[in-house]
Amino acid sequence: MTEPEHADSAFFTPDQHGRAALLEAVAAVVTSLEHVPDRPRSSLLPAELQALVTAIEICPENGVDFAEVAAIFGSVVWANGVVPTDPACVAHLHPPTLLASIATDVAVSATNQSMDSWDQAPVATEVELHLCAFLANRLGFGPAGTGVMTSGGTASNVLGITLARAAAAAAIGVDVGATGLPPEAATWRILSSDQAHFSVQRAAAQLGLGRSAVEIVPTDAAGAMDLSALDRALRDLDERGCRPIAIVGTAGTTDLGAIDPLDGIAERAKASGAWFHVDAAVAGSFIMSPVHAERLRGIASADSVTIDFHKLWWQPFNASALVVADGARFDLLRVRSSYLDRGDELEGMVNLVGRSLDTSRRFDAAKVVASLRTLGRRQFAAYLDAVLALANAAADQVAAQPGWRVLAPPNAAMVVFTEEDATADELRMVQQRLLARGEMVLGRTEIKGQPALKFTFMNPTVEVDAVPALVETVVAELRAIRR
Amino acid sequence: MTEPEHADSAFFTPDQHGRAALLEAVAAVVTSLEHVPDRPRSSLLPAELQALVTAIEICPENGVDFAEVAAIFGSVVWANGVVPTDPACVAHLHPPTLLASIATDVAVSATNQSMDSWDQAPVATEVELHLCAFLANRLGFGPAGTGVMTSGGTASNVLGITLARAAAAAAIGVDVGATGLPPEAATWRILSSDQAHFSVQRAAAQLGLGRSAVEIVPTDAAGAMDLSALDRALRDLDERGCRPIAIVGTAGTTDLGAIDPLDGIAERAKASGAWFHVDAAVAGSFIMSPVHAERLRGIASADSVTIDFHKLWWQPFNASALVVADGARFDLLRVRSSYLDRGDELEGMVNLVGRSLDTSRRFDAAKVVASLRTLGRRQFAAYLDAVLALANAAADQVAAQPGWRVLAPPNAAMVVFTEEDATADELRMVQQRLLARGEMVLGRTEIKGQPALKFTFMNPTVEVDAVPALVETVVAELRAIRR
Numbered sequence: 019m020t021e022p023e024h025a026d027s028a029f030f031t032p033d034q035h036g037r038a039a040l041l042e043a044v045a046a047v048v049t050s051l052e053h054v055p056d057r058p059r060s061s062l063l064p065a066e067l068q069a070l071v072t073a074i075e076i077c078p079e080n081g082v083d084f085a086e087v088a089a090i091f092g093s094v095v096w097a098n099g100v101v102p103t104d105p106a107c108v109a110h111l112h113p114p115t116l117l118a119s120i121a122t123d124v125a126v127s128a129t130n131q132s133m134d135s136w137d138q139a140p141v142a143t144e145v146e147l148h149l150c151a152f153l154a155n156r157l158g159f160g161p162a163g164t165g166v167m168t169s170g171g172t173a174s175n176v177l178g179i180t181l182a183r184a185a186a187a188a189a190i191g192v193d194v195g196a197t198g199l200p201p202e203a204a205t206w207r208i209l210s211s212d213q214a215h216f217s218v219q220r221a222a223a224q225l226g227l228g229r230s231a232v233e234i235v236p237t238d239a240a241g242a243m244d245l246s247a248l249d250r251a252l253r254d255l256d257e258r259g260c261r262p263i264a265i266v267g268t269a270g271t272t273d274l275g276a277i278d279p280l281d282g283i284a285e286r287a288k289a290s291g292a293w294f295h296v297d298a299a300v301a302g303s304f305i306m307s308p309v310h311a312e313r314l315r316g317i318a319s320a321d322s323v324t325i326d327f328h329k330l331w332w333q334p335f336n337a338s339a340l341v342v343a344d345g346a347r348f349d350l351l352r353v354r355s356s357y358l359d360r361g362d363e364l365e366g367m368v369n370l371v372g373r374s375l376d377t378s379r380r381f382d383a384a385k386v387v388a389s390l391r392t393l394g395r396r397q398f399a400a401y402l403d404a405v406l407a408l409a410n411a412a413a414d415q416v417a418a419q420p421g422w423r424v425l426a427p428p429n430a431a432m433v434v435f436t437e438e439d440a441t442a443d444e445l446r447m448v449q450q451r452l453l454a455r456g457e458m459v460l461g462r463t464e465i466k467g468q469p470a471l472k473f474t475f476m477n478p479t480v481e482v483d484a485v486p487a488l489v490e491t492v493v494a495e496l497r498a499i500r501r
Numbered sequence: 502m503t504e505p506e507h508a509d510s511a512f513f514t515p516d517q518h519g520r521a522a523l524l525e526a527v528a529a530v531v532t533s534l535e536h537v538p539d540r541p542r543s544s545l546l547p548a549e550l551q552a553l554v555t556a557i558e559i560c561p562e563n564g565v566d567f568a569e570v571a572a573i574f575g576s577v578v579w580a581n582g583v584v585p586t587d588p589a590c591v592a593h594l595h596p597p598t599l600l601a602s603i604a605t606d607v608a609v610s611a612t613n614q615s616m617d618s619w620d621q622a623p624v625a626t627e628v629e630l631h632l633c634a635f636l637a638n639r640l641g642f643g644p645a646g647t648g649v650m651t652s653g654g655t656a657s658n659v660l661g662i663t664l665a666r667a668a669a670a671a672a673i674g675v676d677v678g679a680t681g682l683p684p685e686a687a688t689w690r691i692l693s694s695d696q697a698h699f700s701v702q703r704a705a706a707q708l709g710l711g712r713s714a715v716e717i718v719p720t721d722a723a724g725a726m727d728l729s730a731l732d733r734a735l736r737d738l739d740e741r742g743c744r745p746i747a748i749v750g751t752a753g754t755t756d757l758g759a760i761d762p763l764d765g766i767a768e769r770a771k772a773s774g775a776w777f778h779v780d781a782a783v784a785g786s787f788i789m790s791p792v793h794a795e796r797l798r799g800i801a802s803a804d805s806v807t808i809d810f811h812k813l814w815w816q817p818f819n820a821s822a823l824v825v826a827d828g829a830r831f832d833l834l835r836v837r838s839s840y841l842d843r844g845d846e847l848e849g850m851v852n853l854v855g856r857s858l859d860t861s862r863r864f865d866a867a868k869v870v871a872s873l874r875t876l877g878r879r880q881f882a883a884y885l886d887a888v889l890a891l892a893n894a895a896a897d898q899v900a901a902q903p904g905w906r907v908l909a910p911p912n913a914a915m916v917v918f919t920e921e922d923a924t925a926d927e928l929r930m931v932q933q934r935l936l937a938r939g940e941m942v943l944g945r946t947e948i949k950g951q952p953a954l955k956f957t958f959m960n961p962t963v964e965v966d967a968v969p970a971l972v973e974t975v976v977a978e979l980r981a982i983r984r
Contacts (some may be wrong), residue, residue: 048524087871096625172860223678392570
């Protein structure tokens with residue numbers, strides 16, 4: 019191998035010189051993280067941030083020393099983000115991240131494997147397949163279970179529903195990828211609950227079926243799909259001459275964390291010939307807990323499952339997977355290309371592009387495997403218990419405030435709550451004022467028309483005794499608004 | 502902020518202790534990169550790699566010290582990847598990566614902003630918008646030009662064509678996202694050349710139009726779209742009562758690097774009312790070069806442009822963008838959600854989820870901005886010149902071998918070539934044997950039915966005098982097969 023000119027090269031090289039240069043550059047970046055504020059975020063507003071950022075010339079005629087660039091990023095960028103480790107950063111399923119993952123990701127960027135073809139990712143392909151087999155096994159799938167990594171829960175849901183569409187078409191002898199939606203597609207429906215993630219609707223829109231093809235099934239008070247309502251919806255579709263091509267069960271709704279009755283949905287999907295997709299973006303990691311895995315009963319009967327590692331698996335973005343019960347179903351998607359997936363490869367070579375809606379793709383499985391191995395199952399399960407305990411403590415604390423109530427007991431890391439007389443506008447002001455001042459990054463949502471605030475506890479290292487102050491801050495802010 | 506228990510926490514914290522722990526973990530990973538081989542790849546075959554990988558227990562009952570995990574990754578994973586810095590790693594548009602990008606990405610993973618909403622990425626949102634404005638400006642778009650980052654060139658092409666579909670529907674009063682494809686969609690066609698990337702077909706499949714909705718326009722000998730053939734195709738569609746909803750121009754085809762006549766396509770797109778999307782995944786970075794920018798003449802008339810930073814911008818996966826001439830077109834996609842994109846935010850707050858097909862999304866703009874600022878325009882342009890010089894040198898060298906020829910003069914970093922009597926099977930054997938032995942990661946493709954081999958030069962620090970040995974290795978391998 020020709021040695022690059024060390025004095026000049028801006029590229030990483032795996033030799034000793036290159037490794038030293040990489041570590042030096044990373045050290046500058048890690049130092050710049052000292053600007054991360056000791057609070058949920060700075061108090062700068064959009065216009066102020068925009069002024070700071072647009073003052074940075076992206077590509078000057080001549081380059082700038084990297085130490086200077088890192089320093090600017092520290093004082094402008096890392097200083098003004100939100101801080102997912104902070105106890106008052108509680109708006110979204112937006113996790114702090116594991117050291118093992120962050121560090122492993124450095125090698126991923128440096129070695130830059132691309133997951134589309136074996137000849138860009140020989141061993142990385144095997145690592146991704148190994149991780150997918152692990153997930154398939156924990157989900158209770160048989161030996162045909164496997165999967166593919168995706169860029170997020172939304173991408174996984176879109177891929178799962180894409181497979182459902184392909185299967186529905188294949189059942190009437192149509193290759194939908196080749197010839198497009200057949201006339202029968204006007205009768206195709208996707209069922210999901212009124213608490214399902216909006217990416218189900220987005221998938222229907224993307225696939226040409228339209229959001230109107232999503233049949234909304236009502237939920238119970240806890241936010242889980244009502245099976246008798248599902249039965250009614252299926253009967254109603256039948257009467258209207260419509261065909262259920264997919265039923266989407268949610269394992270952990272975005273707001274209430276509700277888990278649909280997956281075993282009951284599985285039965286109905288089977289009886290109606292619909293693909294059974296489970297969106298387990300929120301509660302998928304319960305498969306790792308001896309206590310909580312039981313709550314996913316029925317997931318083993320799914321055709322496809324969304325797993326979202328950048329939620330309650332504490333991975334840096336992006337890291338998700340679609341796991342399928344039968345890997346042969348991916349053949350419904352496959353498109354050959356002359357330069358990439360040629361079909362005449364070395365024995366055992368898998369080109370993952372055949373399973374994916376992406377082509378070039380980062381080796382996201384590495385950080386997941388490295389961090390799970392570093393943590394171990396007991397610690398992982400303990401972290402899950404810790405965030406659930408924070409949510410329960412917050413629910414109790416909210417309920418103890420005169421006039422305040424939770425909309426449902428917490429099922430996962432979230433607590434949705436309101437005050438009896440609070441208007442939507444008051445709740446909006448509470449959330450926005452705390453955000454603008456950088457005191458709290460608080461969630462705000464609406465459950466069946468009821469506006470509410472939301473805590474999402476993603477940091478298991480936060481002590482339970484930090485919770486009362488969070489609740490008090492919210493209560494005091496509403497009081498201040500009314501004064 | 503409550504200090505986490507330092508002794509136990511597996512999480513990154515931005516305090517001094519956490520920064521030291523991160524640097525220590527990264528040091529272990531960087532050390533493990535000493536296992537990266539001093540050749541294009543190891544010689545292990547799929548079954549051997551699978552055996553090594555599946556021996557790693559992903560999540561044991563009790564965790565393993567991270568230093569041990571990093572060491573295993575070194576000897577199993579980093580030892581057996583492909584090495585994009587190696588001069589003989591020349592199969593794909595698969596780049597070595599910039600130190601500044603790799604290092605900045607550490608802070609991205611540690612601070613873990615999520616690009617879907619302002620309250621998960623306040624300053625990061627401004628950085629992404631700043632980068633998109635920079636691209637829009639270099640492309641020659643007006644002040645309404647902007648964009649969004651995506652996971653790859655394929656995702657950018659799918660997003661661009663999704664906007665085209667939405668615009669076509671809106672023109673006949675249909676909200677395709679809401680109600681699905683109207684009956685008129687049976688007549689909708691997307692035009693692209695026979696050398697366009699397969700993601701155009703994939704987009705048509707995904708959107709419910711089907712690959713048969715892609716009208717293939719022939720190319721000239723250099724691989725660029727033939728404008729008179731485009732005229733014929735448009736007339737033919739008109740006669741058949743079909744409507745061209747999008748014309749996709751390619752700026753840099755995957756194999757030959759050909760740049761379609763963008764100004765000519767722009768005129769025809771305008772005249773026919775079609776959306777003009779340019780897939781500039783390969784040659785998009787020519788906008789940074791005073792010499793090569795001129796070759797993209799006409800791109801300023803595009804409605805949307807795919808920019809792929811993980812190709813000739815030398816970024817780690819994933820990093821891409823879709824740049825649009827008019828940001829208002831994103832409104833065609835927008836779906837409100839009660840918890841995320843509520844439409845009643847603080848003044849100036851942008852929730853990028855409204856522009857994207859993803860929800861949670863990594864802050865990929867950071868590494869791009871940091872590395873462009875570190876390199877500067879002159880060095881960037883010099884690197885582009887360097888890879889083009891390698892391709893030209895290889896083309897000359899191939900042409901100098903008796904019986905060998907290039908299929909077209911190089912337009913970018915690629916050289917496609919063959920030997921006059923070589924069969925498809927012989928070329929397959931050349932590529933596979935070199936890959937299996939770990940001597941060269943060589944490209945193989947087919948141009949209009951003609952099987953060929955391909956070099957793709959992505960490492961600008963490789964010396965031109967390394968090229969003859971590459972050509973000689975290929976020539977010798979074919980000779981060895983025939984013996």
